[in-house]
Amino acid sequence: MIKYKFIKAQLAKTNKKNDENYVITRIWHRLDNENIKFVTQQYVIREDGKYALTDMFFPQLNLHIEIDEGYHQSTIQNERDRFRERDIISVTNHEIKRIDVTKGIKEVHEQIHEIVDYINEKVKKMGNDFIPWDVEKEYSPDTYIKKGEIRLSDNVAFKTIKDVTNVFGHNYKGYQKGGAIHPYYDDVLLWFPKLFPNGEWDNSISPDGTLIRERNEHEHKRDEHINRVIQNKKHKRIVFAKVKGPLGHIMYKFKGEFKLDITDSIKNRCLIWKRVSVTVKTFPHKKIS
Template sequence: MEYNKLIYILRQLSKTNKKNYENYVVTRMYNRLDDLEIKFITQQYVSRGNGQYALTDMYFPQLNLHIEVDEPHHERNVEADKIREEDIINITNHKIMRINIYNGIEIEEVNLQIESIIEYIKAKKVELGKEFIGWDTKKEYSTETYINKGYIDTKDNVAFFRIVDACNCFGLNYAGYQRGGAKHPIEKGTLLWFPKLYANDKYTNRLSDDGNLIFEYNNNKESTKEQILEQSNSKVFLSRRIVFARVIGPLGDIMYRFKGEFILDTEESINNKCFVWRKISERVKTYKNIKE
């Protein structure tokens, strides 16, 4: 699947249609920026920790920048908004910039605030230099992009529409694949894992707030120390996992987002009576088709 940029942008902007102030800020910011290399997402889900989530009004993933539009009713929620912002910054290490729209504000002042953010975005792009990767819908979700790059890194916000596309980044040559995991063809003891990080039929998989641990619970029973040790010492057990979590994409599609490489933490597993996977790397190596 591939997004057409025009359709993508129209669908992002349409998400603010019923919010007048937010719609004005988002559409003006997009048009004033006038840069098709910069991707944006409206109504971006962000973890606040403790299982809580927030929606930020506009997000620029290449810059790790969130824009919040403080409409008049926010004047009654200043302290709550401050706590919400601190949660987001502490969890993601992203930057948040705000547009303050108070009762009686003139449009010229709103525009000045928007221009200030536009200047920041342009300067940030220049500052990043070669580290800035322009938005290209054809390459963004392509297996070949990451094979040629030689690695996948969490900071690049990599996600695929299909499990098979992720699998084929690691030397496989599948035409289709729908299972929740695939054995890595090159790196021994490693599983390519595509978990739902929420409750499902048999297991509840939960990602810690900092993204460094995955807790894999069996819904029917707790795992005992003996079961954990027996299973982890089995010859067929794969103790390393390259994780692509099932998520909802920016346009509501099911996608598989790279979360890093994890290894079984036996001690934490025993303590929590479930399998606990600890992140050991934000980057993994990709491979060409092993049959080539």
């Protein structure tokens, strides 16, 4: 049931894009393989710090599908697409396949069928290296502890704060606070913010995900909070923001590792956190005295 809801949620993202919806839906149904995971509108960070959204992504295969509508045929847009594609490949080392939907339906179907055949052949060649899609393992801390790292491109989100803390070395049975110490690094805090106005806090993240502003709404508390954070020496934060997951429930999504910019924080009278890494190490359980 969880997998079914996830698939419906991914397809629903394309409901207002007719060509994209048609092609993605047809690819998925012709594959007819529940062991293959796909994501629509996959977030990819480019080399210049900006981001791109690819139309369809198969994370087990490191394969992106891009659907080219009419406006992609112009010389200027065509050049932009080639530059964007080179950028994505350079950053991710993934593969990109394109489908031109400006042709007739027969040619569109032929392109789709070629991609479906390519995916099936790729899965076959991977053999035992192909790991079937398991929703429960996907949300399990053990999966990422064994992997040894979490990358922003993995689109990782956990169901609870406890799961986040445990992927970095804790062994909590339950945890509900807004932050936790990092068992292995003295200067790092695990942070689980709401990146939107809530209560006395007005927190936000920039559109490109590289900067977080943390501001107390109460004037008399603002400077005190800034000074306290500056003085506690934990100037790096691994951020898992509170979000609504693809199935509508609350999750904690990885946003990267951020470092406090002290000068800008004092100048703007709010804490300014700037992203310094899109990859963080994970750790086995560590006993904390």
